[in-house]
Amino acid sequence: MTCPRLLPPLLMCLAVSACGGSGSGDPPAQAGASPPTPVAAPAPAPATGAPVAAMPAAVTVKQVTAGLSAPWSLAFLPDGSMLVTERRGSLRRVDPAGQVSAPLGGVPAVYAVGQGGLLDVVLGPGFGADRTIFFTFSEPDGIDSSRTAVARAVLGDTAISDVQVIYRQTPSRPGSIHYGSRLVFDRDGYLFVTLGERGEQERAQDLATTQGKVVRIRPDGSIPPDNPVFPQQAAVPGIWSYGHRNPQGAALNPATGVVWLSEHGPRGGDEVNRILPGRNYGWPRITHGRDYSSGVPLGEGTTAPDVEPPLHYWVPVSIAPAGIAFYTGDKLPGWENSLLVGALAGEVLVQLHLQGDTVVAETRHLETFGERIRDVRQGLDGHPYLLTDSGRLLRVVPR
């Protein structure tokens, strides 16, 4: 289903609900929960934080496979094959021709409920020598409680081995939303982990938890001594930035070496952020988002001197941004200096045009495609690849 963006206000509200349009990117299974009540329309506002470019879509997709189940993340192996996580707990290999392997053995038990399960996967910086991969999952902890966990393991042909959990979000919480959970290695080999606020929004401002935080750790899970220092005595070691809601996309900017992320707003207020050490990204105090049911603005406002503003945001309708990737390939002319953002509720591939760290325009591709896009990665062949909630792996090619 596509979400027309230019609708009369009341229809707009209904369209948001019909799209399962929760900014939190709830899986389709949860989209049937009580929809937001249509209310008086918010005041007219620009659709995004930057002009929507009038450029027509210049790409289409070629299907690699449709044989996946709720795939969440994709990592390219040096031989051109791919590792794919499936949310319900399977890790599979997909060869370039689209052949999908049986689930690899050795994956730990995951809390595969709601948004939880087996989530991100990346290769370690030394993969060529040590075959080490890193992945995230919602780790069960008692009855109906779970936490985002980061593990490392050695990749074999049919199984992973030497699985070690190197980091756990604290505390474990009930419920099954907002795990965050993307992994990015920077140029120095530090591992950034995005952690959602688990639906407890005030905790994003509480440095005594790692809910709604980005943490920076070493590949063995230890905390680097040069992480930011916070004045609060109770601050949990490892925090790099805070005030995040549910960051489900992250990538290293190839021009600057700084981690960027996408995060879901509530009703409007999805963001792209550049993650700087020690900074507060505002949620839920400073946000462009509105309350799901009442439509009233949340928090204290949209800017504050002590809060890092987003580089880009979406209002009044959330696109529900998930995986992101900087495009550095040569297969799509004119796509240089772009950040690609997969949209769940929005069911589009968003191209943010960059000049330095500034988003100067937005183009929406695949608008009639009707797929929730969970992850975007650039392949070794220079093409973007997409994972959809319907189970497809797709290569983006010029039209």
Ligand SMILES: [Ca+2]
């Ligand atoms: Ca923010």
